Amino acid sequence: MSDQSPQQTPARTSYADRRKQRLDALARASADEEGGVSLIVSAWRRLRRNPVFLVGLAITITFVVLAVIAPWLAPYDPAARPLLDDIRPQTNPVPGPEPGHPLGGDDKGRDLLSRLLVGSQQTLMVGVLATLFGLLGGVTLGTVAGAFAGWVDSLVMRVVDVMLSIPSLLLAFTIAALASRPSQWTLIIAIATVQVPIFARLLRGSMLGQRASDHVLAARSLGVKPHAIVFRHMLPNALGPVIVQATLVLAVAIIDAAALSFLGLGNPDDRRPEWGQMLGAAQPYLGQEPHLAFYPAACIIVVALGFTLMGESLREALDPKTRR
């Protein structure tokens, strides 16, 4: 906090003492409301009591914990085919539930529950990596544009505008379709690329806001080196909206990955399961065996909802307009 608290004002005369007491009283009074806490602390105070945020957080934590312990939880190897013998191409293409296999198998005789459990890992990886790469690219571009301003800013922003002029999911389809051999990585890159311009625009906006702020002016007049101003004074203060956006992008990335897999642009190698890909693979059986699509879809929806709830309430908590 840059403001000196009133207690530290040296008190020499009785007049100053009285004034100090008045200021203290004033400070206490305003502290009762929202007082001398940072934006993050005050945001946390509101979030702690927000049921929407707590539900989102609970879903997210469950999902992450499941993904971590999935290999020990899953009763079968997700690539093994214990139900292969039950498959009859004409009469019974998808083995139903039976003892030991509560959700039944998939069309290749693999245990569905194990695949769902282990699938959380790949889904989490796709979501996190796509968001991370998008964030890295966007933060780099946004920092460059916001730090240099002038023609660099114009140039970067025109490129960003062109990327934004294609609907984002359509752009992701295009990038994924261009890969000669689709894989998990082409999927991640396609989704990440689409997020770059969004992150860049957001960060550039708040960097420009920082540029004009008093503390940057103060740092500049104190002779702080330009790169230190950018990285230690502007960037940390400008990252807020970008981090909120990243939480929301996690949800978008998981949903978009499912859409890409649905169109056949995802990872064709299904030994390591991923929910989007499982949903895509369930397509031919949509009419007869809807549960095959229903389980991975439900997982995707719940997890995406968890990230969305968290992101939305974070955004609301950090937005000064909704803080009344």
Next chain:
Amino acid sequence: MLRFVVRRLLQMVGVLLVLSLLVFVWLRSLPGGPVSALLGERQTEARREALERALGLDQPLPVQYVRFMQRAFQGDFGVSTQVLPGEDALDIFLSRLPATLELSFFALVIAIALGIPLGYLAARRKGTALDTTSVIFSLVGVAVPVFFTAFLLKYFFAVEWNLLPVSGRQSIGLDATRVTGLFVLDGILTREWDAAWDALKHLVLPSLALATIPFAVVFRITRASVLDVLDEDYVRTAEAKGLTAKVIRGRHVLRNAMLPVVTTVGLQVGALLSGAVLTETVFSWRGVGQALAEGFLQKDYPVLQVLIMAAAAIYVLVNLLVDITYALIDPRIRTR
């Protein structure tokens, strides 16, 4: 105002030019390139070189680009290699455009007709059951993949309960006259009411599926924006003056709250275009989206080129129109 429009038009031309360059470079920088896609399994070195020469692909890239643009201005984007082999790529786009326009139009109407009134009501009754339910519904709506919504609707309303047609734009065997390619409008224009009704029934499920995300977004923006405006001093002043609730709602709240909503509706055209790819695939709706999906899967580059450029052009154009509308509503924008 004129200067504003001209400047935005010039910007749009610039964006489209850069985009054409990007699409061109992308599609040609593929490993193997378009020729491998054309030849597929029958690929040999000699065949490959012959075809590359025939298509002008042995020329340097800048030369190829200039030629590509020359042809593009004459409306020649090459012929389809996979989706409809031999068919002109631009013709495929044009013949499929009405189907997608019809679908997107209905989806957008549903999204706006539900989203704005619900958003207004939710804001007016903030904290009530209606507000909470609609907020939760809109959050879930965004979390469900579009194609899964489409599949659920199809599974229950068409397959299980048999209420609406499963797929397509019109029943097979129905002899309807074509005028515009928009089937419902055609039916109304030619007074073939049964055809219009049939087409409308086919439209219900796909447009509902496509409308979910735009609805959720329009709803949330309307709610947030009405909440903002309700807190404004001028609304309190209007109330203090004793104006009727109707006048306050129409003239003071809604008019000011609609500004961000207009922008959002424009941006939803993007969600509609990419959503159409998924929805049309689920419902076998023979529109631009389905052609795109096939193009992606089968790597039909000429078709992809046209469709992606056209999609971007539509998106940019719609947003230009939105900006102009916005400037008309809000004079502050013009002077900026």
